[in-house]
Amino acid sequence: MNIGTRKILDRSFTAVGIGSIIVMALALMVVVVPIVSNGIGAVFFTGTVEHRKMLRNEFQRGDTQHLASEVASSERYRARVYEILGTFEKELEGMEPALKRQYTSKYAQTRTAIQALLGPLPGDTTPMLTRFKYGQTRWEKAEEKLHDLLYESKWDNSNSEIMGKEYFVSRSNAFKGTSLAPLFPYMKSNIEKMLLPEFTVYWGFITDSSVDSHFFGGIWPEIQGTFFLAMGAMLFAFPLGVIAAVYFTEYARPGFLNSMLRSANSTLAGVPSIVFGMFGLAFFINTLKVSESKSVLAGSLTLAIMILPTIIRAAEEAILAVPKTYREASLSLGSTKWNTIATVILPAALPGILTGGVISLGRAAGETAPIIFTAAVSVGSAIGLADVFSSPTPALSWNIYNLASEHEAAAQLRHVQYGMVFALVTIVLLLNLSAIVLRARISKKMKG
Amino acid sequence: MITSESFTEKKATRDIYLPPERKTVDGGGESHVVAKDFSIYYGEFEAVKKVSADILSRYVTAIIGPSGCGKSTFLRAINRMNDLIPSCRTSGSLLFDGEDVYGKYTDEVLLRKKVGMVFQKPNPFPKSIFDNIAYGPRLHGMSDKKKLMEIVERSLKKAAIWDEVCDRLDKNALGLSGGQQQRLCVARTLAVEPEVLLLDEPTSALDPKATAKIEDLIQELRGSYTIMIVTHNMQQASRVSDSTMFFYEGVLVEHAATAQLFTNPKDPMTEDYITGRFS
Ligand SMILES: Nc1ncnc2c1ncn2[C@@H]1O[C@H](COP(=O)(O)OP(=O)(O)OP(=O)(O)O)[C@@H](O)[C@H]1O
Ligand SMILES: [Mg+2]
16 A cells, blocks of 8 residues: 555544544544433422422522512512402403403413412312412513413414414403403503512522422432432442452352353343343342332342343453453462452452442433332432431432423423433532542542 | 482583683573473363473573463472462472472472562552562561661662662552552562562553663562563564573473573474564
8 A cells, every 4th residue: 555545544544533532522522412401490490489489488588578569569569460360350241241251261361370470369169289279489480471361372373284373462452441451551551560580599409398399399309219229230230240240250150150141240230221120129129029010129129130140241341351361470479369359350440330330320320210119209308317228219210201392391390300410410510420539539640 | 409310411411501701701601490390280170281490590581472372371380389279289299499398298389489479460469569578587586677778778779769769668569650560569579689580561551651661670680689571572572592492281391501592492383472473
């Protein structure tokens, strides 16, 4: 091959390499940017007076006096709304039946839209669910709800060939000539004064426990649950995995049984996690009865079984990578095999073993399927350390899924979902980062 | 120890090995390691063939021979480092202090404590210099800090490396130069206070200056330790050793006092090898 071709080849390989890195970086951006921006939105956002009321009532947080004056000023503007509603309700009573029927349902829709914005109206019975006790707590949601109030959404199905098209009809037109008509322009121009939006930093999103199934955030039980589950899994899997790896590399005699065990281990590493979930339910809960039903213990054990093969493999590789000369040196000084493993081989293999461990820890924290049947519940309060043997727990991975697909108000809670995703990604990234740092420090210490 | 009926035989062979000027050395000169029809196999391959030899205590024995002739294999058999190779097995007898090295009840860990080894490539642990030297003594139950420090200092001094490392004992041993690492390994072996020192080409990776230091060290240890040294360097063998063994294709061709082997070899093959006429 002549120099020209060689150079061209070199260059094109470089270009392909750089290209693939750029593609990877872009893909990462597409995933990470929305997670970060929306996730941050769960903590930093423009909150309304309803948010502050909620904090006061549910968590006894905030300045009571300031809140009282805020509520008073907001009520001054809301009073006019109540007044219009009252007047119209009287007008409705006096209408002739046909007209009354026509307006009643429309009025009910309008009233519901106002409740969504401002919370319960005077004369309403106190709602059972906390989510209905307050109006919109986030300003951007309030703007959406205002739109819902001002315009009725309708669907144009005239053309059956294509899907129906949404279009909006102004509600104020529908009430033209009635005493309700002034409500709409009034709401539009005074909504800020009624809700008092201001920039809010809500750390409680992370540290609070959940109120009314995550309606207002509060993901601490999930974070704690994830921590317990992952740590529990490590507690079982790490020592066991390292011991197994030592056995495979140092003690096992080559032979049929040994190669069977090894290939079983490799196969286990590739088994889908849902299978581990079913196994955990069948084995740990139904057969061994480690707990009555779902519990952190059962979940941890299941996760431990899932990550065990990875830990074993990582540890095996790390042990095999220890130079043979260390072993020779130690043995030649009159060390026993066990002592050599404990004082020379394992310390030298430690960076690799730890890396495998932390990667597995990240995986245990992130997996959903293994804990569905063994440990996770969608709603619950943070559990204490003493409860891990008997209580199930909410956990980030499961609750992200639950909130995004099974929660009855999934569409309204996007910010909470993103907040949870962001928290989980941050936890896993921090774990990996700590693995890198730890590894670097230990290797540096060993290289002198 | 050595049984009495073989003693006269021993005395006769011993005279062959002794260099004239050392016949009067105090102590030593006893049979320390004795091989009899000793063979070593890697699987089917016989790497060392029916070797019979008598290695005397507190003398320096050099092992020379072309590459692949089984020098390392023989040396590693003495402290059973070959146990690490699954396919390796032995036949015949090898005695250390009159006891069968490959006996059923031999404690190889205890054996290795008495028969120390320095490898061809320096192999310090990835630990501090202090911990490297203290590794052996700690292993054998020494935990007193002050005593450990004494041992470390004494061993490093014996290995002629104390001056170079005394101010950085807590630094990682892998930061030392190759020659320093090799002397560190010698010191590490000495710290265990073995009776026999096996050196497998200890200077092959070293520059002349470091080589000279190791050779000086051997001279110094001579008379207190039984030393066996594998080397490809004829001058080195003649400088440091009392007796020399010449291996060829697994066979011990000749074993004689060093001065005699290099000036007046009995076997023509030995002569060819030491004069470099070997092909
Ligand atoms: N682990 C092993 N498995 C199989 N054969 C081996 C092994 N180690 C060494 N041998 C073979 O045994 C023979 C002797 O090897 P040995 O290492 O003892 O030679 P040597 O004399 O030390 O050579 P050198 O001077 O190159 O170090 C060689 O033919 C070698 O190929
Ligand atoms: Mg060799």
